[in-house]
Amino acid sequence: MAKNTESNVYTVLFATGMVVIVGALLAFLASSLKEKITENKRIEKQQNILYAMGVNENEPGSVTFVSKNIVGGEFSKYITKQLVITGTDAVEDENAYLIDLKKEEAAAKNTNYQRRLPLFIGNKDNIQYYIIPVRGKGLWDAIWGYVAIDNQLVVQGVYFDHAAETPGLGSNIKERFFMDDFKGEHFLDGDLFKGISVSKGNADPKNMDKTDFEVDAIAGSTITGDGLAAMLKKDLKLYLPYLKTLKQ
Amino acid sequence: MGLLSKKDLKLITDPLADNNPITIQVLGICSALAITAELKASIVMSVAVLFVMGLGNLTISLMRNIIPPKIRIIVQLIVVATLVIIVDLVLKAFAYELSKTLSVFVGLIITNCIIMGRFEAFALANGPIRSFIDGVGNALGYALILIIVGFFRELLGSGTLLGFKVLGDPIEKTGVYAFGYENNGFMLLAPMALITVGIIIWIQRSRNEALIEDN
Amino acid sequence: MEHLELFFKAIFIDNMVFATFLGMCSYLAVSKKVSTAVGLGAAVIFVMAITVPLNWLLDQYILQEGALSWLGEEYATYDLSFLSFIMFIATIATMVQLVEIIVEKFSPDLYNSLGIFLPLIAVNCAILGGSLFMQSREIESLDLAFNYGVSSGIGFFLAILAIAAIREKIRYSNVPAPLRGLGITFIITGLMAIGFMSFGGMLTGGEEEVAIEETASIETSVIVEKPTIEAEIIKVVDSVSVDELEIKE
Numbered sequence: 001m002a003k004n005t006e007s008n009v010y011t012v013l014f015a016t017g018m019v020v021i022v023g024a025l026l027a028f029l030a031s032s033l034k035e036k037i038t039e040n041k042r043i044e045k046q047q048n049i050l051y052a053m054g055v056n057e058n059e060p061g062s063v064t065f066v067s068k069n070i071v072g073g074e075f076s077k078y079i080t081k082q083l084v085i086t087g088t089d090a091v092e093d094e095n096a097y098l099i100d101l102k103k104e105e106a107a108a109k110n111t112n113y114q115r116r117l118p119l120f121i122g123n124k125d126n127i128q129y130y131i132i133p134v135r136g137k138g139l140w141d142a143i144w145g146y147v148a149i150d151n152q153l154v155v156q157g158v159y160f161d162h163a164a165e166t167p168g169l170g171s172n173i174k175e176r177f178f179m180d181d182f183k184g185e186h187f188l189d190g191d192l193f194k195g196i197s198v199s200k201g202n203a204d205p206k207n208m209d210k211t212d213f214e215v216d217a218i219a220g221s222t223i224t225g226d227g228l229a230a231m232l233k234k235d236l237k238l239y240l241p242y243l244k245t246l247k248q
Numbered sequence: 249m250g251l252l253s254k255k256d257l258k259l260i261t262d263p264l265a266d267n268n269p270i271t272i273q274v275l276g277i278c279s280a281l282a283i284t285a286e287l288k289a290s291i292v293m294s295v296a297v298l299f300v301m302g303l304g305n306l307t308i309s310l311m312r313n314i315i316p317p318k319i320r321i322i323v324q325l326i327v328v329a330t331l332v333i334i335v336d337l338v339l340k341a342f343a344y345e346l347s348k349t350l351s352v353f354v355g356l357i358i359t360n361c362i363i364m365g366r367f368e369a370f371a372l373a374n375g376p377i378r379s380f381i382d383g384v385g386n387a388l389g390y391a392l393i394l395i396i397v398g399f400f401r402e403l404l405g406s407g408t409l410l411g412f413k414v415l416g417d418p419i420e421k422t423g424v425y426a427f428g429y430e431n432n433g434f435m436l437l438a439p440m441a442l443i444t445v446g447i448i449i450w451i452q453r454s455r456n457e458a459l460i461e462d463n
Numbered sequence: 464m465e466h467l468e469l470f471f472k473a474i475f476i477d478n479m480v481f482a483t484f485l486g487m488c489s490y491l492a493v494s495k496k497v498s499t500a501v502g503l504g505a506a507v508i509f510v511m512a513i514t515v516p517l518n519w520l521l522d523q524y525i526l527q528e529g530a531l532s533w534l535g536e537e538y539a540t541y542d543l544s545f546l547s548f549i550m551f552i553a554t555i556a557t558m559v560q561l562v563e564i565i566v567e568k569f570s571p572d573l574y575n576s577l578g579i580f581l582p583l584i585a586v587n588c589a590i591l592g593g594s595l596f597m598q599s600r601e602i603e604s605l606d607l608a609f610n611y612g613v614s615s616g617i618g619f620f621l622a623i624l625a626i627a628a629i630r631e632k633i634r635y636s637n638v639p640a641p642l643r644g645l646g647i648t649f650i651i652t653g654l655m656a657i658g659f660m661s662f663g664g665m666l667t668g669g670e671e672e673v674a675i676e677e678t679a680s681i682e683t684s685v686i687v688e689k690p691t692i693e694a695e696i697i698k699v700v701d702s703v704s705v706d707e708l709e710i711k712e
Contacts, residue, residue: 006316006317006318010316011316011318011319013440014314014315014316014319015316015319015322018323018326021337022326022330022549023546025330026330026334026337026546026549028335028338028340029334029337030545033337033338033341036339036341037337037341037344040340040344041342043344045302045345059380092415103528105278106601137599137600137601140483140596140599140601142599153280163351163599164351164599166282166285166288166290167282167285167286167288167289167292167293167353168283168284168285168288168436169285169286169436171289219405219431219433220285220405220433220434220436220437220438220664221405223663241494244523257648274488274491274492274645275488276488277484277487277488277491278484278485278488278588280489281484281487282483282484296664311538314704317689318560319556319560321556321560322552322553322556322557322560325552325556326549326552326682328552329548329549332548333545333548333549354548355595356547358548358552358591359588359591359592360588361488361587361588364598365488370478401507436662437657438484438656439652439654439656439657439660440653441655442649442652442656443649443650443653443654445649446642446646446647446648446649446650446653447650448647449641449642449645449649450639450641450642450646451641452641452643453640453641453646454641455586457640457641460640460641460643460644461639
């Protein structure tokens with residue numbers, strides 16, 4: 001047996017066998033675990049949205065979501081309305097948070113397609129929060145997040161996450177010290193849309209100036225920071241027509 | 249000696265020093281540079297590699313007599329990739345939080361040439377138990393360098409260790425920052441990882457002159 | 464223009480070796496002499512030019528969610544993206560082996576100069592990195608994917624050529640004995656990478672100006688659209704509070 005391993009027939013047979021075994025194993029695992037994985041992702045989305053509007057169990061310095069078991073209840077308690085905005089139309093849809101931004105963005109390349117924009121309206125301690133999902137590219141892979149603003153269009157909280165940014169550098173966008181900087185930040189100058197940039201050496205490391213349209217960058221993660229700023233600019237802009245109606 | 253014979257023990261101790269995978273064999277450099285800005289990430293990566301190396305070496309060694317030599321590289325790559333993907337899928341389903349932390353490392357582990365390198369150099373020619381020990385030993389040698397580099401980069405770059413502010417608070421100016429000390433943000437950049445590894449090589453070879461190269 | 468930007472971006476700003484630190488192992492191991500470095504660099508360009516577009520096709524027509532819809536409507540929901548790692552690796556390893564066989568048969572000269580590097584390439588993480596970046600950066604068309612493959616390869620070629628040339632010269636310098644060989648190469652690479660970081664600002668300068676123009680144009684469009692949306696929103700909110708929830712998928 002061991003002697004024949006050089007022959008072509010054996011090689012082809014071995015390769016075929018290997019492909020079949022590995023393929024079957026992975027396909028079986030992926031399909032049998034798919035439900036659980038989708039469920040986990042759904043829970044995570046709810047946790048993230050709630051986190052952005054300040055519903056979380058943070059201790060000083062930690063990022064802690066409301067726990068898995070109660071997130072469903074908390075989500076329906078705090079999120080009073082979910083809208084899907086298409087063009088000039090806004091329709092309520094309780095599954096708006098499941099809209100896949102990546103697919104919408106890809107579909108919107110076709111100019112005939114009206115992009116669906118999900119927006120979540122939350123209410124906590126009688127303050128209305130408008131939570132906007134955003135998605136963009138970091139250094140290695142996708143980055144995404146949720147931005148909660150109040151009816152004065154001032155950022156009240158954010159949550160950012162990433163697929164594969166460099167640990168210890170770009171991955172710090174999901175750490176408290178970075179996300180907390182966005183609280184109170186403005187992205188409109190009067191009526192002019194500015195976005196929020198992530199800047200190095202802006203002489204404001206404690207982020208005292210909330211109307212400079214920038215937050216302090218993370219050392220060593222320029223590309224992730226630029227990607228994040230570009231993401232905010234790109235996706236917040238889409239909601240401007242709707243947001244302007246709030247600020248009366 | 250207990251469980252391990254002297255020869256087997258050498259399989260573990262050699263990669264820690266005189267045959268270190270990073271500083272001597274030049275394997276697995278990419279990941280050593282990418283993730284060592286933080287001590288915690290270094291440790292997580294080390295544990296993940298330890299796991300994959302041990303099991304991967306064991307699997308390849310068990311298969312060594314039936315793998316056709318012509319396609320052995322493809323087979324090796326597929327074995328590693330399958331192992332890693334299975335672990336990733338299972339974690340995603342049953343320990344979602346843990347998988348979020350680890351998902352960043354999945355790609356890095358598959359492309360880590362330290363794993364391929366040991367398959368080629370050791371597992372294809374040796375029995376399963378010795379291969380397993382060799383895998384563990386090399387992973388430990390790899391971990392050693394990662395942790396040293398991670399330690400210095402985090403300490404000098406951010407003034408923290410495992411996230412704790414050991415040097416005081418840079419913004420409130422407490423601890424050593426009160427005396428005018430500043431974090432060296434440069435240490436966080438990947439090029440400094442290269443230079444740190446270069447210095448480790450320097451120290452190692454000054455201590456053991458047999459390792460010095462000709463040019 | 465898009466092509467030109469991607470080309471320079473892949474070579475200088477996102478240089479495989481100096482910016483993402485992929486392909487380091489072969490970069491360090493095969494850079495003692497310029498002639499061998501050129502061989503490896505050329506082989507990397509060649510293989511990347513083939514595998515990146517090939518993996519792009521795989522990704523678009525087999526792996527992505529909904530990619531199988533060309534087979535018929537019932538396949539549109541399949542999502543095979545969990546297979547992408549394995550498929551990419553298998554493609555690369557297979558292509559490398561195929562290229563080796565073909566080159567050996569038709570051009571023994573080329574084989575003699577490239578041949579020994581081809582097996583090395585299968586384990587070069589820069590190659591897999593190229594395909595994975597192609598996927599995660601959502602490169603849009605086949606020709607852009609080809610461009611990305613070639614230019615990333617050129618980036619690697621430049622890097623390995625540069626370090627090999629330096630290493631040939633450094634033999635005449637008085638390097639401290641324990642640093643000779645690997646140690647000094649690490650340190651030089653670090654310094655080169657710092658140098659390459661200065662390319663980072665190369666393509667961002669123009670972008671800012673565009674951004675200002677963009678904001679101006681939105682401003683006007685918002686004012687024009689405002690009244691109609693306002694009316695719509697109020698209408699919708701009213702109808703929601705009075706009637707039952709109207710859920711549209």
